[in-house]
Amino acid sequence: MRFATDATLGKLGRHLRTAGFDTLCQHQNRCGDFFNTIDGQRIILTRTMAVRQKFKHRHLLFIRDNDPLRQMMQVVRELGVQPNDLRPFSRCIACNTAIAPLDRDEARGRVPDYVWQRHRAFHRCDSCRRIYWAGSHRQRMGKRLDAIFK
Template identity: 40%
Template sequence: MMPCFAAENTLGRLTKWLRLLGFDTLYAGDLTGKKFIDTLENDRILLTRTLRIRNQFASRMMIFIESNHLEPQLKQIFRELGLTADQTRPFSRCLQCNVPIVAVSKNVLWGRIPDFIFETHDYFNQCPQCKRVFWPGSHTRKSLAKIRQLLDFQRS
């Protein structure tokens, strides 16, 4: 089973990348630290950079993120949880809503996506919440390259 996370509001970029890799990751947004943490399930791993939070909630599952930078942050999480590349599911989750995207029939998309995309693709996914449509290639080359790079660090 994939671990799930809850990130405090200083970790927006990390949240986006965990979701991109398929991890269920709640994000504090505008909630205060304590209010946010009090709503979490016990098996949700808290990601924090705040010493006060680390001390106050020492009894719960938590990773105290050490770096300011994305790659070392992801590396730390993978290392501490012993995660490997085959435990990720890149592009399976909506980055905005944090819900799994689901296959959607091509027929219902006519007129809702660019014509050339409709004509050149057969398989589409959609976010059940925000209704955004995804197809192979709808994620930028840059994200794909970055993901490969991120997952490769574990093998080295």
């Protein structure tokens, strides 16, 4: 399952990437005709009536809620997402690229020292060069993802 979110759903887009879903976000694309440039297999997520109307023949889900976590719940329920569909923390939240393990030695000097000392496992994004590690943010997001399936 792959997604494209409209400009009002940036946080939902980040949640979907955190869960491992390939998600393009309109606000990161300068192209004015964003939804026309993406492939037809992507599910359009929108809160905008004009987008819903314009792309009514495409696979599209109209998001009702204002809260990003409730939006995520709507996606899970209405599109039948299963826990097995998730690949948590496998994708760069900033740029959507799949992240790869990074040797702990190579992470040294590329993350703050206190982070390097406290953590064993690191991942890197080859596209935007961000480094990821399992911190408190990750634990929080993991709990939120678990809660969605309860």
